[in-house]
Amino acid sequence: xxxxxxxPVLILVVGILQQANSxxxxxxxxxxxxxxxxxxxxxxxxxFENKEGKWLLIGSPWVGQPKYRTGDVYKCPTFKxxxxxxxKLNLAEFLTVPKITEVKENMTLGISLTTNPNGGFLTCGPLxxxxxxxxxxxxxxxxxxxxxxxxxxTIAPTVRAxxxxxDIVIVLDGSNSIYxxxxxxxxxxxxxxxxxxxxxxxxxxxIQYGYKVxxxxxxxxxxxxxxxLEVAKKIKQWGGNETKTALGIEYAxxxxxxxxx
Numbered sequence: 001x002x003x004x005x006x007x008p009v010l011i012l013v014v015g016i017l018q019q020a021n022s023x024x025x026x027x028x029x030x031x032x033x034x035x036x037x038x039x040x041x042x043x044x045x046x047x048f049e050n051k052e053g054k055w056l057l058i059g060s061p062w063v064g065q066p067k068y069r070t071g072d073v074y075k076c077p078t079f080k081x082x083x084x085x086x087x088k089l090n091l092a093e094f095l096t097v098p099k100i101t102e103v104k105e106n107m108t109l110g111i112s113l114t115t116n117p118n119g120g121f122l123t124c125g126p127l128x129x130x131x132x133x134x135x136x137x138x139x140x141x142x143x144x145x146x147x148x149x150x151x152x153x154t155i156a157p158t159v160r161a162x163x164x165x166x167d168i169v170i171v172l173d174g175s176n177s178i179y180x181x182x183x184x185x186x187x188x189x190x191x192x193x194x195x196x197x198x199x200x201x202x203x204x205x206x207i208q209y210g211y212k213v214x215x216x217x218x219x220x221x222x223x224x225x226x227x228x229l230e231v232a233k234k235i236k237q238w239g240g241n242e243t244k245t246a247l248g249i250e251y252a253x254x255x256x257x258x259x260x261x
Contacts, residue, residue, distance in 0.1 A: 033076045033086050039063045041074070044113040048121060050147040053079035057121060058086065059110030071109035073123050075149060091123065091143045094151040097159050099200045103129040103136060109143070119147035122155075131196065132162035161200075167219055168195070168204045169252045173245065174238045175210035181237040188232055197225040204228060209248030211240030 035041025035058065044059030056078055061071040070092035077084060092109050096102060109125035116122060128141035141156035170188065178184055188206075195202050199220070206217040216235050222228040 031078060033058065033074075035060060035074065035086065036063075038065060043111060044123075046113045046115055046121065048075075048115055050119070053077060053081075057113060057115075059113045059123065060088075061108040061111040061125075063088065063110070064092070068104065069106045069108070070104050071107060071111065071125055073110045073113065073145075089145070089149055091145065091151060092125075095125065095128070095141055095143045095154050097130070097141065097154055097156050099161065100159060101131040101162075101196065101198060101201060103131055107141070116144075120145050120152065128156065130159060166202045168202060169219075170204060170206045171248045171252055172206065172208040172216075172235075173210070173243065173248075174208040174214070174240075175243040176239050176241055177243055178237065184237075185233070185235065188235070189229060192225065192229055192232055195225060197222060197228050199223055205252075206232065206235065207248055207252050208235070208238055209244055209251070210238050211242040211244065212238070213244070213248050213251045214238055215251075 033056065039060045040062045041060045042058055043061050044057075046057040048055040048057045054077075056076040058074045058076055059071070060074060062069045063072040064070045072091055073089050074086040075089060076086040092104060092107070095104070095109065104125075107125035107128040109128075110123050111126060112124045114122050122142055122144055124140060124142035126140040127138055129136050129138040131137075137159075139156060139158040141154055141159070144152040144155055146152050170191070172184060172188070174181075174184075192204065195204060197204060203219045204217065205215075205219045205221075208214045208216055217228065217231060222231065
């Protein structure tokens, strides 16, 4: 189904006595812009003007279905042009806050829309979120857009840096006294699956010891949990008749200078 939006149609209240009298403008030859009802096309509407001419800005907060309904804003020309169709501005792509793990799914960008008296406009997605570890924080964010439809900056004053960042060193016993090795590896995988790996998140190093110490993974070597898991699944047992636990712990403490778990 599609939702039809007529423009320009202005309802002006010209007198208030016992009842309100109003009239409509240009009902004989309206401009009609079509959009998806499922995307909530037309949820917000704003008249807008720049050097090119007069436009209609139309918010569509559920654009991106079915999975990533980020929302967006369309620009629709009300002047004569070779391309009279509405154009999606793809603002969700440029709405971003550095140094956090963003969650843009269903953030409903375009659900609010206002013009700037000095040129440009502001549109917001109140369900913009970010992650700290396994926790989600819904804080909202807005895109500040120039009169030429370029994103100037993202406004998200309630975003805070995660406080749960850690450097973790995992020390594995890889001597012959451990059997089967698959049990150790399965435990390691389950542990890593619950850790959010990233430059601004948790970093993990892995050390294995037996008769010697082997440095398997360094801190800051991988930027995602998925990448680290692929490497961890391939870690093999080095074995050996000696179990130098103290040497493994001392290696982690002195060489890497990190917390040990």
